[in-house]
Amino acid sequence: MTRITVTVDGDRYTDDIEPRMLLVQYLRESLGKVGTVIGCDTSNCGACTVHLDGRSVKSCNVLAVQADGRDVTTIEGLAQDGELHPMQRAFHENHALQCGFCTPGMIMQGIDILIDHPEPTEEQIRHGLEGNLCRCTGYHNIVKAVAAAAKAPNAAALSSSAAGA
Amino acid sequence: MIPAAFDYAAPETVADALAALADSDDAKVLAGGQSLLPILRMRLNAPEKIVDLGKIAELRGIREDGDAIVIGAMTAYADILTDPLVAEHAALLKAAIETVADPQIRHRGTIGGALVHADPAGDVGAPVLALDAELVIAGPGGERTVAAADFFEDLFTTAVGEDELLTAIRIPKHTGWGAAYEKFVRVAHQWSIVAVAATVRMDGDAIAEARVGLTNMGSTPLRATATEAALAGSAGTAQGIAHACGLAAEGTSPPSDLNGDADYRRHLAGVLTRRAVLSAVGR
Ligand SMILES: Cc1cc2nc3c(=O)[nH]c(=O)nc-3n(C[C@H](O)[C@H](O)[C@H](O)COP(=O)(O)OP(=O)(O)OC[C@H]3O[C@@H](n4cnc5c(N)ncnc54)[C@H](O)[C@@H]3O)c2cc1C
Numbered sequence: 444m445t446r447i448t449v450t451v452d453g454d455r456y457t458d459d460i461e462p463r464m465l466l467v468q469y470l471r472e473s474l475g476k477v478g479t480v481i482g483c484d485t486s487n488c489g490a491c492t493v494h495l496d497g498r499s500v501k502s503c504n505v506l507a508v509q510a511d512g513r514d515v516t517t518i519e520g521l522a523q524d525g526e527l528h529p530m531q532r533a534f535h536e537n538h539a540l541q542c543g544f545c546t547p548g549m550i551m552q553g554i555d556i557l558i559d560h561p562e563p564t565e566e567q568i569r570h571g572l573e574g575n576l577c578r579c580t581g582y583h584n585i586v587k588a589v590a591a592a593a594k595a596p597n598a599a600a601l602s603s604s605a606a607g608a
Numbered sequence: 609m610i611p612a613a614f615d616y617a618a619p620e621t622v623a624d625a626l627a628a629l630a631d632s633d634d635a636k637v638l639a640g641g642q643s644l645l646p647i648l649r650m651r652l653n654a655p656e657k658i659v660d661l662g663k664i665a666e667l668r669g670i671r672e673d674g675d676a677i678v679i680g681a682m683t684a685y686a687d688i689l690t691d692p693l694v695a696e697h698a699a700l701l702k703a704a705i706e707t708v709a710d711p712q713i714r715h716r717g718t719i720g721g722a723l724v725h726a727d728p729a730g731d732v733g734a735p736v737l738a739l740d741a742e743l744v745i746a747g748p749g750g751e752r753t754v755a756a757a758d759f760f761e762d763l764f765t766t767a768v769g770e771d772e773l774l775t776a777i778r779i780p781k782h783t784g785w786g787a788a789y790e791k792f793v794r795v796a797h798q799w800s801i802v803a804v805a806a807t808v809r810m811d812g813d814a815i816a817e818a819r820v821g822l823t824n825m826g827s828t829p830l831r832a833t834a835t836e837a838a839l840a841g842s843a844g845t846a847q848g849i850a851h852a853c854g855l856a857a858e859g860t861s862p863p864s865d866l867n868g869d870a871d872y873r874r875h876l877a878g879v880l881t882r883r884a885v886l887s888a889v890g891r
Pocket of ligand 1: 485486487636637638639640641642643644645646661681682707708709710713716717718719720721722724725729730731732768772773774775797798799800
């Protein structure tokens, strides 16, 4: 067992875990944050995307011990006091989901795109989503939603780690 | 899928990491994990011990050192892409890394991990080879430097021994050289079927020097030496470039697989080399 201390969605946790535990497993099984889903389990699909120290990673391809001392934001940490994050709202308003399974990863990666490209072109959005698969193939509205969110204030901020968001 | 159990060490210095490696005859180094973790999860490998380099600050970062830039082995792709020294002195490396995987993987994956993993379809080897980089390797006997031409030994095999670490990549400055990386894939998010890394130094309209690296044209990254020789000192006419680039596959033995047979790859190498060189000279 190895002891880790990690901040997840604004709360600090200290746990003794097996070093082989994946970050996504830690989030789901130890912390009960099942909003982050396991899609392909081969690090291709991006459904498990979370932010580590403010940038997107595939949490099935990170060991929980590698998050020691660091800050994780999941889909569950975005809404504040019942208010959806601008990216979540844009997905809702643009009907950017069909079955919804890829949605947590798409939203987390959508936010990451806005960190690099506050006013993204359609091409930048499509390239930024290269590692996120939607097997309903509903990409069109997902791209629309990211573009719409870019117009909202604070859409690139992660509410749990960014001050004032 | 979950890896088999292993012992875990997260040293904070290169010296402690080398000691941790020396301590076990079945230890594996963990960098960004973007190649190693899928391997462990599929149980293609089950080392007794993992030595995580993630806490070693001295292995991260990019600095200038005389006529070279030095990139720490643990520097993530994403940090290389935004670094002004890389943009100015090693534009070819930046062009190639832009095509690697996806943003999430570029946030975690490191240049050192990619080079030691040495997948022949990986996009980092060809530019590192074309830029005549040197690889700094630390081991129980101290530090040594290996030229990129001697670093890649075979499929997934490099000059880095089991008890050694790649610590840095030293790239001679190619300031002002034009650069392009042409990667051929059929679908988004695919590994290179073939890719070509080309960088040129112009003298007016003429090509003074050219370096061309090939991805997935053999078991290691390769240099297109016949093309380089034909381009060097040439007038840079469209016809001359087309002829030189037609020689790109000379001396290679590319693989045949579901994505294409060897002849198809040789054809691609010629086409992609022409596109890369034309783009590098600014046409
Ligand atoms: C879905 C997906 C798509 C991908 N697509 C591409 C692509 O298009 N192009 C491409 O080039 N790559 C691609 N990759 C691979 C990616 O580039 C990896 O990040 C990279 O190959 C490994 O770097 P890492 O830091 O993650 O190394 P790790 O996975 O941690 O390590 C890789 C290997 O190198 C060894 N190692 C690592 N660092 C050192 C060191 N400093 N000294 C000694 N040994 C070391 C490890 O022991 C291991 O054997 C993809 C990966 C995934 C998961």
